Amino acid sequence: MDTCRTPANASKCSGNTMECFMVLSTQAQKISIGILCGLFGTMCVFENSLVLYLIFSSPGTRKKPSYLFIGSLALADVLASIIFVCSFVNFHVFNEAGFSKEVFLLQLGGVNTSFSASLSSLLLTALDRYISISRPSEYKLLMTRRRAWAALGVLWVTCATIACLPLLGWNCCVLDSSCSELFPFVDDNYLSGWLCFVMVLLGCIVYAYAHVLWRARQHVAYMEKHQAQAGKQNTRMRMDVMLAKTLAMVLAVLVLCWSPVLVLMIYSVFARLSDRLRKVFAFCSTLCLLNSMVNPIIYALRSKELFSSLRRVFSRFRRQLKAAEESPEAESTHKSSAIETVCEDTHTM
Numbered sequence: 001m002d003t004c005r006t007p008a009n010a011s012k013c014s015g016n017t018m019e020c021f022m023v024l025s026t027q028a029q030k031i032s033i034g035i036l037c038g039l040f041g042t043m044c045v046f047e048n049s050l051v052l053y054l055i056f057s058s059p060g061t062r063k064k065p066s067y068l069f070i071g072s073l074a075l076a077d078v079l080a081s082i083i084f085v086c087s088f089v090n091f092h093v094f095n096e097a098g099f100s101k102e103v104f105l106l107q108l109g110g111v112n113t114s115f116s117a118s119l120s121s122l123l124l125t126a127l128d129r130y131i132s133i134s135r136p137s138e139y140k141l142l143m144t145r146r147r148a149w150a151a152l153g154v155l156w157v158t159c160a161t162i163a164c165l166p167l168l169g170w171n172c173c174v175l176d177s178s179c180s181e182l183f184p185f186v187d188d189n190y191l192s193g194w195l196c197f198v199m200v201l202l203g204c205i206v207y208a209y210a211h212v213l214w215r216a217r218q219h220v221a222y223m224e225k226h227q228a229q230a231g232k233q234n235t236r237m238r239m240d241v242m243l244a245k246t247l248a249m250v251l252a253v254l255v256l257c258w259s260p261v262l263v264l265m266i267y268s269v270f271a272r273l274s275d276r277l278r279k280v281f282a283f284c285s286t287l288c289l290l291n292s293m294v295n296p297i298i299y300a301l302r303s304k305e306l307f308s309s310l311r312r313v314f315s316r317f318r319r320q321l322k323a324a325e326e327s328p329e330a331e332s333t334h335k336s337s338a339i340e341t342v343c344e345d346t347h348t349m
Contacts, residue, residue, distance in 0.1 A: 051296045
């Protein structure tokens with residue numbers, strides 16, 4: 001019997017059977033995965049790190065709950081990119097299987113925590129926009145900075161706890177249960193529970209954004225009707241509508257990038273996957289990095305505050321670069337003038 005095609009087999013808990021999950025069979029497939037992970041991962045870390053810097057370097061943005069949630073999303077994407085790329089490339093490209101079950105589950109827990117926190121941060125952002133548009137007069141009282149930090153703390157602790165359950169004992173080796181065909185040592189029941197958790201998050205996000213976009217359309221109609229009376233309140237409405245549309249774009253990208261992975265995960269719970277589908281899953285996993293890479297681009301293009309901060313950073317960088325280029329020339333001119341002065345004094349003497 002081929003143990004690589006028998007997920008429930010107890011021998012799958014041994015270290016050498018991790019090779020059964022190394023589905024990339026050709027050098028071209030490994031090179032393609034390596035290039036995609038390297039490109040998407042590098043861009044994702046750079047862009048999200050820039051978003052974090054823009055948010056927390058500006059007093060105006062770091063005090064707003066909306067941008068605290070976006071900062072949490074960017075932080076989750078940075079961590080997910082680093083952990084995912086390192087573990088994924090190490091496993092599928094370099095075929096490194098010399099680590100223990102605990103080390104693998106720890107790496108998987110890190111990836112799971114980061115991606116779950118990314119999705120949960122989007123949920124908090126959606127709820128923030130929901131409150132801002134549905135109850136604008138009470139928004140500042142309901143969504144305070146302290147409550148935002150408390151919500152983020154609960155979010156990260158919850159995601160880390162759920163992600164660490166396999167490491168703490170909920171795995172097919174300890175329970176002697178059916179193992180997943182996509183992840184070594186992962187129990188099928190745990191994968192089903194995690195998928196339910198993700199579906200609940202997605203459902204809440206979709207519901208919140210459906211309401212937000214409905215109210216946004218009402219605000220647009222109101223502003224067009226009372227355009228002559230445009231004032232501070234209308235300006236606030238425009239900002240809310242713009243941010244709601246921006247985050248709706250983020251949600252659309254999220255669904256498009258995650259749908260193939262989630263569909264294959266759900267399918268693996270109910271049916272056996274072919275080797276071809278498992279290879280498709282490996283390539284579709286890189287779409288998660290693409291999602292994390294696209295999000296900051298949407299922020300920069302759609303958020304006026306972040307775009308203004310980005311322009312200030314580039315302007316400051318250009319001034320520093322220009323000053324650095326002019327400094328050697330000024331120093332050279334100063335030295336030349338000093339030499340000419342000494343020569344003139346010598347000639348006079």
